[in-house]
Amino acid sequence: xxxxxxxxxxxxxxxxxxxxxxxxxLLLLSAILGALGKRKxxxxxxxxxxxxxxxxxxxxxxxxxxxxxxxxxxxxxxxxYTLGFSGMWFAGIWSLVGIVPCIWLASIKTREFSVKLGATxxxxxxxxxxxxxxxxxxxxxxxxxxxxMYSVGQLKAGASVWYALTGLSPLWCLLxxxxxxxxxxxxxxxxxxxxxxxxxxLIFAIVGTLIGIVAIVQSGxxxxxxxxxxxxxxxxxxxxxxxxxxxxxxxxxSSMVGILATPVIFFTMAVGFPHNVSRxxxxxKMTKKDYFWMVAIVWLFTGIPIMLDCSSNGLVARMLYxxxxxKIEPWRGDLAAPMLSHALGGSPMLALYTAGLFSAALSxxxxxxxxxxxxxxxxxxxxxxxxxxxxxxLVLGYILIAVFLFLPFYWTLVRPPExxxxxxxMAAMGLGxxxxxxxxxxxxxxxxxxxxAGCTVIYGTIMTLYGGWAVLFKKTIGMGTMEWxxxxxxxxxxxxxxxxxxxxxxxxxxxxxxxxx
Amino acid sequence: MPQVDVSAYMGAWYVWGAIFIGTFxxxxxxxxxxxxxxxxxx
Numbered sequence: 001x002x003x004x005x006x007x008x009x010x011x012x013x014x015x016x017x018x019x020x021x022x023x024x025x026l027l028l029l030s031a032i033l034g035a036l037g038k039r040k041x042x043x044x045x046x047x048x049x050x051x052x053x054x055x056x057x058x059x060x061x062x063x064x065x066x067x068x069x070x071x072x073x074x075x076x077x078x079x080x081y082t083l084g085f086s087g088m089w090f091a092g093i094w095s096l097v098g099i100v101p102c103i104w105l106a107s108i109k110t111r112e113f114s115v116k117l118g119a120t121x122x123x124x125x126x127x128x129x130x131x132x133x134x135x136x137x138x139x140x141x142x143x144x145x146x147x148x149m150y151s152v153g154q155l156k157a158g159a160s161v162w163y164a165l166t167g168l169s170p171l172w173c174l175l176x177x178x179x180x181x182x183x184x185x186x187x188x189x190x191x192x193x194x195x196x197x198x199x200x201x202l203i204f205a206i207v208g209t210l211i212g213i214v215a216i217v218q219s220g221x222x223x224x225x226x227x228x229x230x231x232x233x234x235x236x237x238x239x240x241x242x243x244x245x246x247x248x249x250x251x252x253x254s255s256m257v258g259i260l261a262t263p264v265i266f267f268t269m270a271v272g273f274p275h276n277v278s279r280x281x282x283x284x285k286m287t288k289k290d291y292f293w294m295v296a297i298v299w300l301f302t303g304i305p306i307m308l309d310c311s312s313n314g315l316v317a318r319m320l321y322x323x324x325x326x327k328i329e330p331w332r333g334d335l336a337a338p339m340l341s342h343a344l345g346g347s348p349m350l351a352l353y354t355a356g357l358f359s360a361a362l363s364x365x366x367x368x369x370x371x372x373x374x375x376x377x378x379x380x381x382x383x384x385x386x387x388x389x390x391x392x393x394l395v396l397g398y399i400l401i402a403v404f405l406f407l408p409f410y411w412t413l414v415r416p417p418e419x420x421x422x423x424x425x426m427a428a429m430g431l432g433x434x435x436x437x438x439x440x441x442x443x444x445x446x447x448x449x450x451x452x453a454g455c456t457v458i459y460g461t462i463m464t465l466y467g468g469w470a471v472l473f474k475k476t477i478g479m480g481t482m483e484w485x486x487x488x489x490x491x492x493x494x495x496x497x498x499x500x501x502x503x504x505x506x507x508x509x510x511x512x513x514x515x516x517x
Numbered sequence: 518m519p520q521v522d523v524s525a526y527m528g529a530w531y532v533w534g535a536i537f538i539g540t541f542x543x544x545x546x547x548x549x550x551x552x553x554x555x556x557x558x559x
Contacts, residue, residue, distance in 0.1 A: 222527070237526040299541070303544070307536075311533055
């Protein structure tokens with residue numbers, strides 16, 4: 001042990017018991033909220049979207065929860081702990097530059113379009129906006145493909161932290177977590193899920209803010225923190241690290257091409273993620289005041305915790321523990337956030353952190369899984385076979401939710417196939433680039449066509465697969481360069497193909513884009 | 518241990534602070550503009 005740094009704690013009975021209690025309370029409250037959601041639906045349509053009467057506080061909190069994943073709550077601190085300040089570009093310093101424009105661009109329009117078109121899912125809204133069942137199917141399949149890849153890694157942070165801190169296998173803890181998630185989604189449908197997500201958003205917002213502020217105070221402030229980090233390694237205070245490889249994911253910290261791509265990545269991801277946009281399907285008609293409060297909640301819940309989480313928290317962890325955590329295989333930097341919480345407040349703070357981390361991980365996963373299930377039931381089967389009974393779609397939905405929750409659980413315990421791991425890393429960027437245009441821009445540009453949207457989906461899907469191979473496997477392209485190829489390519493194809501093809505009927509255009517009085 | 522002059526390294530915090538304040542202003546000024554400009558059916 002280096003006397004310069006504090007020792008790395010090992011699991012104690014108090015740590016295990018307090019962690020179990022915190023997680024049990026989180027899961028119990030989530031299940032209760034799911035049960036409350038049961039009163040809000042009777043038909044398959046209501047199961048998918050409720051009564052469209054959810055207010056700004058629940059919608060804002062659920063949006064924060066769907067966006068902030070387990071990775072954002074744990075891995076981002078680990079990146080800054082490992083690389084220093086330059087890691088913040090990749091770790092999510094631009095999160096607000098994505099999630100706030102997501103409200104600006106998509107909230108009112110998603111509700112308005114889906115109500116006018118009688119749609120209950122995002123693919124259905126877009127399919128009807130372009131008067132194309134085939135486009136709805138293509139979007140649903142593409143969404144399913146991207147969300148499936150992205151969902152696989154969602155429980156990893158929770159499993160790593162659980163095992164490292166309690167010494168217990170994450171099997172039962174994860175199995176119980178996904179069972180409760182299944183329960184509140186199956187019982188409460190969209191509304192139950194939205195309630196549970198809002199609670200989870202509240203929990204990680206409180207925990208993240210608390211840890212971030214206590215960390216800065218206990219470190220002695222910015223000057224003291226800087227002094228100690230410079231003594232360790234002055235590179236930790238650099239905003240750009242030209243010494244790191246300019247190919248692969250490190251391009252996001254090592255070159256201006258990569259750093260400039262980071263706000264674009266976070267912007268398109270937040271606006272394009274279907275699990276973010278879906279939060280607005282069930283919201284009530286907003287007044288100016290409601291709208292303001294929704295933005296304020298998202299700023300509070302996402303902005304403050306994530307700004308601290310992906311910058312100062314990693315640096316304070318580095319100041320306290322030095323590079324010791326990097327030597328602990330296989331978690332390394334992932335231990336920075338939990339160890340920091342232990343250093344700041346012992347077992348109680350660590351228990352709170354565990355609840356916050358599981359809140360972040362479960363909410364994002366549940367948001368995605370609900371959409372994946374509806375992609376199959378509503379956007380493919382019910383679309384082409386409308387006579388299929390609602391009851392059979394509900395039952396199939398329950399089964400699909402269970403399957404889509406089980407697969408990430410399985411691949412958290414058992415190493416996923418290498419090909420899946422590679423594509424997983426690019427899924428979020430692909431989702432963002434494709435659906436930023438196909439969803440958000442289609443709400444505003446009435447000249448857009450089904451062909452423009454369809455070709456964008458196909459291009460984005462192919463390029464994401466290529467990107468996974470070239471950026472993460474062969475490392476022949478930088479991640480930032482790939483983001484530019486994806487976004488610019490999707491944009492050019494969307495606009496050019498739309499201009500060359502026939503727009504939807506005048507009736508639909510007049511309905512969705514009424515002339516200003 | 519002698520105190521090292523780290524003022525040259527504080528620039529990173531200024532950038533971080535600028536992003537923090539910038540995103541705060543972006544959020545509330547942008548929302549204020551949208552509330553003012555948008556047609557609200559209330």
